[in-house]
Amino acid sequence: MQRLLAALLLLAWSSSAFPASHGNFDQPDRPDGGHALNSAPLATGEETGTPAISVAHCGEGKAGFDMVASCAGAVWGFAFGSAERAIATFAGVIALSTVLLWINARRTAKAARVAAEQIPAAERAYLFVTPTNILLDDTRTETTVHLRVDNAGRTPGVLTLVYGQFSKKPPKGDTPVYEGGGSKEFELVINSSNGMNPHDPAANVILPVTFKIDYADPIHFWGYVEYLDILKKQHTSRFCTLIYPVQGKWEIAGGRTWNDWT
Numbered sequence: 001m002q003r004l005l006a007a008l009l010l011l012a013w014s015s016s017a018f019p020a021s022h023g024n025f026d027q028p029d030r031p032d033g034g035h036a037l038n039s040a041p042l043a044t045g046e047e048t049g050t051p052a053i054s055v056a057h058c059g060e061g062k063a064g065f066d067m068v069a070s071c072a073g074a075v076w077g078f079a080f081g082s083a084e085r086a087i088a089t090f091a092g093v094i095a096l097s098t099v100l101l102w103i104n105a106r107r108t109a110k111a112a113r114v115a116a117e118q119i120p121a122a123e124r125a126y127l128f129v130t131p132t133n134i135l136l137d138d139t140r141t142e143t144t145v146h147l148r149v150d151n152a153g154r155t156p157g158v159l160t161l162v163y164g165q166f167s168k169k170p171p172k173g174d175t176p177v178y179e180g181g182g183s184k185e186f187e188l189v190i191n192s193s194n195g196m197n198p199h200d201p202a203a204n205v206i207l208p209v210t211f212k213i214d215y216a217d218p219i220h221f222w223g224y225v226e227y228l229d230i231l232k233k234q235h236t237s238r239f240c241t242l243i244y245p246v247q248g249k250w251e252i253a254g255g256r257t258w259n260d261w262t
Helices: 002-013 065-079 083-123
Strands: 127-136 143-151 157-167 182-190 211-213 219-228 234-244 249-252
Touching (some): 127 157, 127 219, 127 234, 143 157, 143 219
Antiparallel strands (some): 143 211, 157 182, 157 219, 219 234, 234 249
């Protein structure tokens, strides 16, 4: 409504763009050969008996509702004072409505596109890896570790590769480096555990691969897994930990990039 009123005011301010009258084609020719087109002046308030209201000065001497009513009447009279102006006004309203519909359609299309782009991110699998079953052998010289995979997403993921390595030194730098470890390829479906009880065996999967090292003191253990989502897009989930073989526990180590996921 505000834009429509602005359009009407714009028509009022640009009054010189509309012809005052069309004249009379039935009038006889002038002696100099010219025609009497546009020769009839506009009727004034004194000639018609109705006070003329200027749009530019419609609110002078008035306040409140009287000023609004006066200006509204002046704008209405100007916009619909003749057939030509009425046609121009309606054409302007239609043009403005078309523009507004086009803008709204673009906004709607953009919102739909953004929503469609967010669907894969919201519905895909999110796999996270942590050490589990940290054990020392009977001679207390060999440490073994397994990996547990949890899918916090809403749809299954297909695990394709797992990699792990031990290191007596902590990780360095912001770029993960993987060398000297062991890997194994998989074709294992990891179902979603979203909303499940974390103590439910179905809520996590222990991978059938064992990592071993002849070492009993605390040691770093890091690596990553690769998997595919339902759209067959590949993702990587990294982990970096410090494990305590005697206690059978672990804690997060390294910076964020060593524990990042894509």
